Amino acid sequence: MTQPSRRQVIGLGIGAATAVWLRPAVAIDVTAESHGMSAFGDLKYPADFHHFDYVNVGAPKGGLFSTIPSVRIYNQSYQTFNSLNAFILKGEGAVGMELTFTALMARAGDEPDAMYGLAAKTVRISADGLTYWFTLRPEARFHDGQKLTAHDAAFSLTILKTKGHPLITQQMRDMVKAEAVDDATLAVTFSAKRGRDVPPFVAGMPIFSKAYYTAHPFEESTMDVPLGSGPYKVGRFESNRFIEFDRIKDWWGADLPVSRGSYNFDTVRFDFYRDRDVAFEGFTGRSYLYREEFTSRIWNTRYDFPAMTEGRVKREQLPDETPSGAQGWFINTRREKFKDPRVREALGNAFDFEWTNKTIMYGAYVRTVSPFQNSDLMATGLPSPEEVALLEPFRGKVPDEVFGMPFVPPVSDGSGQDRTLLRKAVQLLNEAGFHIKDGRRLTPQGEVFRVEFLLDEPAFQAHHMPYIKNLGTLGIEATLRLVDPVQFRARRDDFDFDMAIDRFGFSTVPGDSLRPFFSSQAAATKGSNNLAGISDPAIDALMEQVIAADTRAKLVFAARALDRVIRAGRYWVPQWYSASHRLAYWDVFGHPPSLPKYLGVMAPDIWWSVPAKSAASGQAK
16 A cells, blocks of 8 residues: 555644834733743743753754655645745745745644744733744844844745745735734734734744845745754755755754753754555665555565565655645545535545555555544534534535534445445436436536546556546546656646545644635636635534633534534545554664654654764665
């Protein structure tokens, strides 16, 4: 098996015009100054904490960490890059660029949503929760030695809101303004209806040099190295092949509580391959040192090369307790032939997960059913009274099934061609007016019903073939179009596809981060993650309930109600997920014995090089 798109990180962030900055004209009641913040106000670590519990503060510095991309954000690609601007829509941004920038605050990996001071030492919040004052650290510096000030932070947030990637601008829409009160004080104002995840998202955005981007256009794709302020700077790179990041040995933030035990490698390198099988051969030849394995076929059959059997390569399976989210073939409902949910359900019935899992994927996976998979936000059983209360205003406007058991994809007999499910698919297509003529399925408009799967990874072709065969038995002309990564992203951004694969997950406290995936606005926004083109007033309204929830309990009920309506729409053909991380690496690394629950394995961030092992085994090629 292969998990095709690996995970997009969606949640609390990653790590222009001139204006006159004015002090507030009236006094505003504010909360006490705090060293951190969270959606519901809970913080595990006290103001004087020394380091996160899950790091090794004695980890040695030095060595090389090299890998292939397994996580991407915004315009980044897993297979290539042609730009060092990773925060706009244009170009294919280099994976890892976020290492070169500092944010106001940093995530704690062992709390659901807490953030603690990085460039900002403290934060104060107005009593109405609409204004946040961040006090910046005087020691914060850019890599050229210039002081990082509130003016840089205000400029950065403003330009990201107006010219950043659509996924950024959508989540920052309820940030009204960012102003520098003085060099050390940043005031950020939010709208009254902002989601609870918007302030943390804003606090995790990269801070750019205002002086640098006064001389360089922010919205352009470029291979010029931007001026950063983070723990790493761009080192050697070759477009489409590799990029290295060099540790700043005297980085100003190295001894902060949020940084101790982190950023231990002198060099972090990402290598890019167009083909997963070729990438695996690169790993066996020690061209790179660390690999998270997403292909069960390789995991089960190919880890018998000499370095593995000799003990020079280690394998680990670590539990993945993070919400796994959605993975599947998303159906482009912008196209007339896919507008009827009965047609979309028929497409789902033609996919035999049980056969695919058993035959191609070594039984290693569990069926995905919900965008909130592997979390308490996923709907199960009959709706609770609280869920019914939220759903009741939409009775008659949403399918009746949302008031019953949530939709789950049918379980096949595992034969590869379950006749019961295929007969049900035929019935659904006929009911929708898609009839057979001369052995071909026609749309109600009399056109041949064709479905093209868009793909950018050859390793995933085997999973499409039996699915395409089953669609053929229904009279549907299904084909697979394999394109290069640049063309794939261009067609994806333009919604120029019938069905395409995506995988995404949300944090445990989703809010505005839902909009780019499910809102009517995102359905019409180029480059958004609403691949299915979902545009439903009920979904829009329920998202607002999730965003407005002021307690964890209200959040859970609202998310479950939203989940029921999304699943009732049959917008995607669900695929699968794994409850563990499969890791393989050359035996030159160490990592903490207990990894954080909410941020996963965090490699390379909190891993380190073991000097004795590295010296004994030599350097990677």
